[in-house]
Amino acid sequence: MTGALSDLPWLVPTPPDFKARVRAALSGQSVDPLEVRKLGGYALDLSSLDLMGKLVRQHRAGLIRTAGLTPFRLGIASSHTMDHVASALPGTALRHNLVVDVVLAGMGPAPPPLVGPESVLGRADLDAILIAFDYRVLGLAEAQLTPHEAEIAVCGAIDFLTGFAAGVRDMGITCILQTLVPPVSPLFGSLDGRVPGSVRAMIERFNEKLVYEVAIERDLVLDAAFLASAVGLSSWNHARDWNKSRLPCALNATPLYADHICRLLGAACGRARQCLVMDLDNTLWGGTLAKDGLEGISLGHGSSVGEAHVALQRYIVELRRRGVHLAVCSGDSETNARLPFRKHPEMALREEHIALFVANSFDTIGNIREIAAILNITTDAVVYLDDDPAQRARVREVLAEVAVPELTADPADYAGLLSTAGYFEAAKFSRDDMERASFFLAYSRGSDSDFSQYLESLEMVATVAPFNATSRARITQLMNASGQFNHAGESYSERDIETLQNAPDKFCMKISLADRFGDNGIVSIVVFDCSKPEWRCITWLTLCRVAGHRVEELALATVARAASEAGAVRLSGLYSPTARNGVNPEHFARLGLTRKAIRSDGGIEWVLDLAGYEMPALPFAVVRPNGLANHHAA
Amino acid sequence: MNREEGAIRLTRIMRDIFDSDDLQYRDGLTINSVPGWDSLGHMRFLNAVEKGFGVEFTSGEVDTFENAGNVLDAILLREARV
Numbered sequence: 001m002t003g004a005l006s007d008l009p010w011l012v013p014t015p016p017d018f019k020a021r022v023r024a025a026l027s028g029q030s031v032d033p034l035e036v037r038k039l040g041g042y043a044l045d046l047s048s049l050d051l052m053g054k055l056v057r058q059h060r061a062g063l064i065r066t067a068g069l070t071p072f073r074l075g076i077a078s079s080h081t082m083d084h085v086a087s088a089l090p091g092t093a094l095r096h097n098l099v100v101d102v103v104l105a106g107m108g109p110a111p112p113p114l115v116g117p118e119s120v121l122g123r124a125d126l127d128a129i130l131i132a133f134d135y136r137v138l139g140l141a142e143a144q145l146t147p148h149e150a151e152i153a154v155c156g157a158i159d160f161l162t163g164f165a166a167g168v169r170d171m172g173i174t175c176i177l178q179t180l181v182p183p184v185s186p187l188f189g190s191l192d193g194r195v196p197g198s199v200r201a202m203i204e205r206f207n208e209k210l211v212y213e214v215a216i217e218r219d220l221v222l223d224a225a226f227l228a229s230a231v232g233l234s235s236w237n238h239a240r241d242w243n244k245s246r247l248p249c250a251l252n253a254t255p256l257y258a259d260h261i262c263r264l265l266g267a268a269c270g271r272a273r274q275c276l277v278m279d280l281d282n283t284l285w286g287g288t289l290a291k292d293g294l295e296g297i298s299l300g301h302g303s304s305v306g307e308a309h310v311a312l313q314r315y316i317v318e319l320r321r322r323g324v325h326l327a328v329c330s331g332d333s334e335t336n337a338r339l340p341f342r343k344h345p346e347m348a349l350r351e352e353h354i355a356l357f358v359a360n361s362f363d364t365i366g367n368i369r370e371i372a373a374i375l376n377i378t379t380d381a382v383v384y385l386d387d388d389p390a391q392r393a394r395v396r397e398v399l400a401e402v403a404v405p406e407l408t409a410d411p412a413d414y415a416g417l418l419s420t421a422g423y424f425e426a427a428k429f430s431r432d433d434m435e436r437a438s439f440f441l442a443y444s445r446g447s448d449s450d451f452s453q454y455l456e457s458l459e460m461v462a463t464v465a466p467f468n469a470t471s472r473a474r475i476t477q478l479m480n481a482s483g484q485f486n487h488a489g490e491s492y493s494e495r496d497i498e499t500l501q502n503a504p505d506k507f508c509m510k511i512s513l514a515d516r517f518g519d520n521g522i523v524s525i526v527v528f529d530c531s532k533p534e535w536r537c538i539t540w541l542t543l544c545r546v547a548g549h550r551v552e553e554l555a556l557a558t559v560a561r562a563a564s565e566a567g568a569v570r571l572s573g574l575y576s577p578t579a580r581n582g583v584n585p586e587h588f589a590r591l592g593l594t595r596k597a598i599r600s601d602g603g604i605e606w607v608l609d610l611a612g613y614e615m616p617a618l619p620f621a622v623v624r625p626n627g628l629a630n631h632h633a634a
Numbered sequence: 635m636n637r638e639e640g641a642i643r644l645t646r647i648m649r650d651i652f653d654s655d656d657l658q659y660r661d662g663l664t665i666n667s668v669p670g671w672d673s674l675g676h677m678r679f680l681n682a683v684e685k686g687f688g689v690e691f692t693s694g695e696v697d698t699f700e701n702a703g704n705v706l707d708a709i710l711l712r713e714a715r716v
Binding site: 240 | 697
């Protein structure tokens, strides 16, 4: 790949008017989510990221509410200076569908205590803590000249990390373990690899133990050692800046380091990308099908260009094998566009790999939206791959939440750019991930049972619970956000939510959803007035991100059960079809609700008689920590 | 490059890094005298100067940088050596 990895070559260079645009956004009262997504999508350097951080802090609430970004609180426990990394994270996180707040604690593994309920990190209400220690503070800076001493040094470092990680887990916080980056200077030379006590060998051994022995399933591992080697150890390590300011990596590499942290957080929250939408001509093969014909396109042996496109296809097939959905979006006719997939002997991608084949003369923007809708994902889970700069620019302009890798003029770079961008970062992987894409493919060919299998393969765990103090801020955000099934346009403060929570005549419930992709957090909120035998819906919202996952059915079943047990006879509500309430009216029938009346403003009065209601079998394991009636949905 | 030209280029970098369009260059501008020029800002500033002027400062130079004038001196000294 031409250009250094640390320059984030898959992103568009920062335009000259960047700072002016950020300042304009900073001076505004409200936030334009599209503009913020665009600003965050450039290859920002440290000072631009610092400025973006200010913008994110100022419009934090608005971004979570209107841009569909997931809030994440990250603590960093480090033995060295992480301030510049911390300042780069909020701006970087936008690319990964997150709004990140960072709490720094350090320096050194020594006091003040970093873990425990009374520590800085323990009191900060964090989602995860990155444990970023340097080999020098872990006692691995000096070579040990006997294997026994080497083992003692490595085990000492591992014991320390093990204890620290346990302290983090005890606080109920996700632990992010980071592999150690070795120094570039050898002691013996190539022999370092064969002397167990060389610094390099000890660090390799430490990293192996960290990944296989210290890390437990729910931990995340940030492979800084691999990242540094990809950048080049001599570029990553910067002796002068380490000596002066204890910077763990060169400042030039910091935006890339921040990006790797954020992609891991995004994956852990289920916000990594899930679908690759591909252009065909000059992207998957060289040349154009309409002009060059099936025999004329460059693909496979015989030319560097043909080899480059096959290499890209092979990488894409690998993505498909690990569960990434593939879709084709072409302006060609469908018969023509399918031809190479069926007939060209060098195609690595075949029809059976493609979940959705969209070949028409319609606008790409509309096609991408349609693909996302059919796959039941939001457009911020889509990556769009196209060799045409004008087309890429247009998609970025209109759908700034879609990731569009910047490609060079050389197809040999395509596979590298697509992979190093880290769009499809995963926090875990299992057999189900491999099968998921096949289930969906079968479903797209018309089998409902395969969609159920697809949902089953997500291993969804729904947690149903009443409102509580810790979730109040998030509930408030969601109650004021879009995508609601029942919303009368009120805005709620945290105090209003507290009042609702404590009112004896209100039934308040939140549903959180975790699946193989990660923890989605709270995905549904339901509030009913339960003062009369007819429970009346006040608010019912489900995040559109989980549309189609049958969360509404779980919500309804739970309310119906609670209402029945309380002696109620009926549920009712009003659905107002506003811009904020974009729910397909067919939804009612699927849920088993009856339309009682349609009002002149289009509002629909719905009811559910509890006597005739039967709960459907649902693809969730349901967890009820406390307070709501006990039953199992699955 | 004379001192005046160097100061103009340095000012451009400082305005960008410290996000201040009306920053006026003086040799005596010191760390903490400009909003954003804290220890983190200082490292970012030096990094931008190194990129902007195509130089790399030594540890000895970095240790002596107390104000903008010191940085400009070091840049000019390198030019003179070439």
